Amino acid sequence: MKVYISADLEGVTGATHWDETEKLKPDYSEFREQMTAEVTAACEGALQAGSTEIWVKDAHSTARNLIASRLPREVRLIRGWSGHPFSMVQELDENFQALLMIGYHSWAGSAANPLAHTVSGKIAGLKINGCNASELHMYAYAAALVNVPLVFVSGDKGICEEATLLVPNISTLAVKQGSGNATVNIHPHLAVERIRDGVQAALQRDVSKCRLPRPEHFTVDITYKDHAMARKASFFPGAVSTDPHTIQFKSNDYFEVLRLFAFVL
Numbered sequence: 001m002k003v004y005i006s007a008d009l010e011g012v013t014g015a016t017h018w019d020e021t022e023k024l025k026p027d028y029s030e031f032r033e034q035m036t037a038e039v040t041a042a043c044e045g046a047l048q049a050g051s052t053e054i055w056v057k058d059a060h061s062t063a064r065n066l067i068a069s070r071l072p073r074e075v076r077l078i079r080g081w082s083g084h085p086f087s088m089v090q091e092l093d094e095n096f097q098a099l100l101m102i103g104y105h106s107w108a109g110s111a112a113n114p115l116a117h118t119v120s121g122k123i124a125g126l127k128i129n130g131c132n133a134s135e136l137h138m139y140a141y142a143a144a145l146v147n148v149p150l151v152f153v154s155g156d157k158g159i160c161e162e163a164t165l166l167v168p169n170i171s172t173l174a175v176k177q178g179s180g181n182a183t184v185n186i187h188p189h190l191a192v193e194r195i196r197d198g199v200q201a202a203l204q205r206d207v208s209k210c211r212l213p214r215p216e217h218f219t220v221d222i223t224y225k226d227h228a229m230a231r232k233a234s235f236f237p238g239a240v241s242t243d244p245h246t247i248q249f250k251s252n253d254y255f256e257v258l259r260l261f262a263f264v265l
């Protein structure tokens, strides 16, 4: 079984403030360690479930956070950003049997995590077919393009709830809950244990039940914090301005939606 793990940082247990997510800040190292520990646990769970090959995408900020030497030897680690519209799931293709997301977080506009955002800090909200959409939502549909099921997510409670609405059979693990600018977290070691066990159990189930149906049509609405950014994005081919802060884009081809995201988020 070939497994793909996409890893972010704002959804690991403990992470609460932007200083803890930025490479050059003193607070960062503790959370880089925790991100690495949670991803390592997911890899170990996948190996226990019989995975033979695991690709990991470091998908936070610089995409140079995970401490490679701590990951199991079966891992291929993707660092940095290629510019491909698959972005947080770069290199995912039909040869993978399962996609897992670790350290994922709630969408821009959500109150479920003080670090809630979608891709950049530029946008106030993103909707796909009328639903508030997170990075999980964006790249779950990318996985659907190559027919790979999304089987497991760990992160804040909000992202776990959103994931279950999108993929009812997904296994989720909430490692924290947001409250204003605060978070209530489970212990870092407990998060690691539960991720290892949860990933193993998720991969031992019928993963095909976690395949996301692909809508025939996509309508995307993106609302920017800054009206000038909305105006610039409205010039993307096919995009239209719907109010001073919002653009809308429609397509039957989700790859075209991902192309939009790559240029305007």
Ligand SMILES: [Zn+2]
Pocket: 008, 009, 010, 059, 060, 061
């Ligand atoms: Zn991130």
